[in-house]
Amino acid sequence: MSEKIHVMISEEDVQERIRQMGGIISKDYEGRQIHLICVLKGGVFFTCELAKRITVPVSFDFMSVSSYGNETSSSGVVKIVKDLDESIENKDVLVVEDIIDSGRTLSYLMENLKSRKPKSLRLCTLLDKPERRVKEVQVDYTGFEIPDEFVVGYGLDYAQKYRNLPYIGAVELDG
Numbered sequence: 001m002s003e004k005i006h007v008m009i010s011e012e013d014v015q016e017r018i019r020q021m022g023g024i025i026s027k028d029y030e031g032r033q034i035h036l037i038c039v040l041k042g043g044v045f046f047t048c049e050l051a052k053r054i055t056v057p058v059s060f061d062f063m064s065v066s067s068y069g070n071e072t073s074s075s076g077v078v079k080i081v082k083d084l085d086e087s088i089e090n091k092d093v094l095v096v097e098d099i100i101d102s103g104r105t106l107s108y109l110m111e112n113l114k115s116r117k118p119k120s121l122r123l124c125t126l127l128d129k130p131e132r133r134v135k136e137v138q139v140d141y142t143g144f145e146i147p148d149e150f151v152v153g154y155g156l157d158y159a160q161k162y163r164n165l166p167y168i169g170a171v172e173l174d175g
């Protein structure tokens with residue numbers, strides 16, 4: 001089986017939107033420090049680009065959770081593969097994710113993080129597929145709402161490929 005990739009959101013549009021989001025977040029957190037939690041691996045590119053557009057002080061930590069049984073469909077089982085290095089107690093935590101799909105991963109993760117007593121806890125995602133939601137999640141900052149299509153690029157993968165594309169592409173399967 002092979003696949004074709006069509007540009008859904010251009011590199012310019014992604015970058016412009018991240019610049020805007022950085023501006024909004026910097027205003028919202030004025031006078032505070034943001035502890036960014038990057039959800040690996042998909043959140044890496046967005047976290048870096050967003051962090052460069054944030055003007056208040058930022059610290060980072062990384063977490064890896066897995067919820068996918070295969071390439072394109074959710075198993076509903078969420079497992080912490082790599083936990084945070086530092087405590088988030090009393091910190092202003094902003095979780096940065098590539099995409100919210102069914103919402104299973106993030107609803108689990110946000111509940112888990114909430115129990116660790118951060119001063120505040122918000123969620124930022126580059127992409128959101130609201131049509132696919134199974135579990136409710138409160139999203140504080142969204143880059144783009146997209147239709148129910150499987151996408152790659154900017155950190156998102158199809159079978160671990162295409163994470164490095166500088167734009168968001170829709171995957172068309174054939175063969």
Ligand code: IMP
Pocket residue numbers: 042067068074097098099100101102103104105106149150151152156157158
């Ligand atoms: P959820 O638990 O169904 O919301 O899934 C969230 C995770 O599934 C994301 O962090 C991605 O890793 C993955 N995912 C969901 N939709 C896509 C997609 O269209 N392309 C690539 N990965 C996706």
Ligand code: MG
Pocket residue numbers: 039040041042043097098099
């Ligand atoms: Mg992810």
